[in-house]
Amino acid sequence: MAQSAPAPAEDDGPARRVRRAGRSGARREDETEELGRRAVELSRFYAGKVETVPKVPVRSLRDFALWYTPGVAEVSRTIRADPDASFGLTGRWNTIAIVTDGSRVLGLGDIGPEAALPVMEGKALLFKWLGGVDAVPLPIRTRSPDEFIATVERIGPAFGGVNLEDIASPKCFGILEELQRRLPIPVWHDDQLGTAAATIAGLLNALTLTHRNVRETRVVLLGAGAANIATARLLLALGQDPRRLTLVDQRGVLHADRPDLDELELHNPWKFRLALQTNGGGRSGDLSAALDGADVLLAASTPDPNTVRAEHVRRMAPDPVVFALANPVPEIWPDAARAAGAAVVATGRSDFPNQVNNSLIFPAVFRGILDARARAIPDEVVLAAARELARHAADRGLSATHLLPTMEEAEVFPHVAAAAADAAVAKGLARQKLTHDEYLERARLRMGRSARLVRALRRSRLTPTMPRAGTVRHGGSE
Amino acid sequence: MPSNDASAAAAAARSEPPSMPIHLRPAQPADIPTLVPLLVRLKRLNEEFDPLLRVRDDAEGQAREVLKASIADPKAVVLAAEGVGADKDKVVGLVLAVIRERPFYAPAVEGVILEIYLLPLYRRRGVGEFLLRETTAALKAKGAGVVIAEFPAQNEIASRFYAKRGFRPIIVRQARSL
Structure with missing residues (x-):
């Protein structure tokens, strides 16, 4: 879900939306093509993006008696x-x-x-x-x-x-x-957990902002792939009433009477289970039927700005929350969603406010659970990270355009890491139990070290300077 | 809490635990119109497992005939599961089993469970287990000394369901088209 995106788009009205969407779409295509060419060129030049670097001093070959045999045998x-x-x-x-x-x-x-x-x-x-x-x-x-x-x-x-x-x-x-x-x-699937945790973090703040609580909120999830199935599970873990949750996929509302349920039980028992648990009102039909009176729409479906239409948003409860997370193009453009009454809108893109980005989650979560040397990563740890991320945005003042920290707010990440580590300790899963402040300090050091390392390699020319476009004839870094 | 466990065990020992979201009874000819779609749905699910289990166009008519004959047959067990409360009188599940002779083996009579189908909403609540228990009892009452379940070889859900309850493969049926 991490996306580079074209230059920031100003907030113009719905009347100009189509024109802008068309123009930015074309511009975006050109830009993507250019980035692709450049990426191939640089991949040829650098021939790979990461390598193994020694982290111990090697003064002479004799040191290998420590790093390797015979000394290593005792290790x-x-x-x-x-x-x-x-x-x-x-x-x-x-x-x-x-x-x-x-x-x-x-x-x-x-x-x-x-x-x-x-x-x-x-x-x-x-x-x-x-x-x-x-x-x-x-x-x-x-x-x-x-x-x-x-x-x-x-x-x-x-x-x-x-x-x-x-x-x-x-x-x-x-x-x-x-x-x-x-x-x-710990085993993590970013397309499920990273995206779901970032979504939950944004959602928690969106609910606060619109004076709602998780338990009583009616949520519609559009799309039933990796991200939304995980989001549904985390929502239930947060105390969301499953009857107030409705999933919608290409066939419409997911409900227990759907004829494809037998097939789902065989091939997708996770979705099957949600079909039995959710949709308490017994709704059926399309997205419109699902959205009637709903508080929140979490869309992680088809990258097409007409997937969710203004009339869909108008059917929702007053001050609805709309997350249109498809990439590279959201299911509805943010200004269209707002014009239709959405109080808060989030997308997966960095050129609109409120980017739901899994990069806000996964590096920090791993930093934390690795520092705890955790045995596993249960949902409690994932939710602790999501809550911490939400809290940091809230501390700076929530608004309709400030739901989540941005990727530039790097000082937030060590806190998310420490929150994940604390949660692993609380669940009895930490091989290395430290205090919150110790985890925080370690995370700061580790996370800061990478930037220093990359800078040092560049300054010393061990990482060659990036060649200008069109100048690469052969690999320069092999 | 031990007292809860004890009462749960006592409830399970009764033929229909109060928590059971269904009421099970022998099927009547009048049930046939509501049983047919359930049986066809089950057969359509079997289509998923093998091309030799492709459902025929006249499956509904066939289902009607099979159900009619089985309900009249003293050597068959046909049960209808009804919902309770608001879903009372709605048929939500079906069992079809038959008694067969075993000329060469002992025990000499087997009860064969051919179909168990339950609407999705009623699954994962212990109903399947209850249906199996009741069907086994009915087959035993008709003289069966062994209970056999038949289902598509690739149906892992059924495999796991029966394996968990002490069943094991004893006869393999293999096929190829001609």
Whole structure:
């Protein structure tokens, strides 16, 4: 959901909306094409985005008697006696695997493991830059969820956590659940948990702003993919009344009498379960029927500005909350939603106010749970991070255009990290129990270190200067 | 709390626990029009598992005939599950089972559960377990010494459901089209 976006768009009226949408759409296409060309060129020049860098001094070859054999044998013996000692005696505590089967990469679909690699490298770079986390990109060649699970389980001993990335729904649900059950380290699927946690953080503030509470709010979720299924689960964990929740997918309102339910029970039991639990009013039909009198619309569906229309928003309760999170184009343009009465609007884009961005969540959450050396990441930890993020925006004063911190407010992230670590301690899942202030301090140091490292590598020319566009003939950094 | 456990156990021992959202009774010929769609829905679900389970165009008529014959057959068990409260008189589930002779094996009589279908809203509330228990009792009353469940080989939900309740595969049926 992290998106670069064109220059900020001014808030013009609905009459000019169509013209602007058309123009920005075309401009955006040109820009995307140009960025793509440049990315290929730079990928050829740098030949990869992350590399392994030693973190110990090597004064001469003799030092390898410590870092390697014979000295290292004693380190191994210590870990053999206590496998958890691997978190303190190796880099495991700060290393995660970014695993994918390449089955749903960005908007590109099922492109396979090799083609997924540059995306996983980019994610690894984000993890390092924002969270100070050493992330290893690991695309896995299999279509079978069972094989995928078995592979990740077997590589678990090298890692302090696992980030699942770009895996198609619904198989991502079963893979996440099963790996969380099997592995003694946190397993996270960003397309589910990162997006859902950022959504929940924005929603909590939107509810405060419109004088609502979670329990009594009627929420409509448009789209029943990875993000919204996870959002629904987190909402229920927050105390949302399932009967006041309605999911809508391409076939309309999800309800227990729908003829495709038998099929859903087989192929998507997570959605099936929600079909049985939710939609207390027994609504059926399309989005309009679902939105009648609803307080909140959380759309994570089709990137088309006509997916949600003004008349849909007008059917909602007074002062409704509209999150149109599809990327790159929201389900309804924010000014159109506001013109139709929306009190608060959020999108997935950085060029509008209130960007719901999973990058606000995942680097900080991993920073926190790695510093706690956590055994797992239950929903309580995810919600603690979401609440902390929401609190920081609230501390600076909530408004219809200020629901969430922006990515520029980097000082917020260590607090989110510490909140996640605290929650892991509270759940009895921390291998390393520290105080809140200690977690906060560690997170600040670790997160700040990456920027210093990248700067130092650039200044020393170990990272070559970025070549001008059109000048790359061959790799310069191999 | 032990007292709650005890009362829960006592409730489970009764034929229809008060918490059960259905009322189970033998099906009557008058139920046939409401049972037909349930049976067809079940067959349509089976289509998911194998192309050799493709449902015929005349499935509804066939369902009507099968139900009519089974309800009249003393060697069959046909049960209708009705909703309770506001859903009273609404048929929400169906069981169809038959008694068969086993000329070579002991026990000599088997009760075969051919169909169990429950509308989605009534699932995951212990109703399936209750249907199985009641059906098994009815088959036993008709002389069955062994209870067998038939379902598509690829239906993992059914596999898990029966395996959890002590069932194991004993006969395999394999097919190829001609």
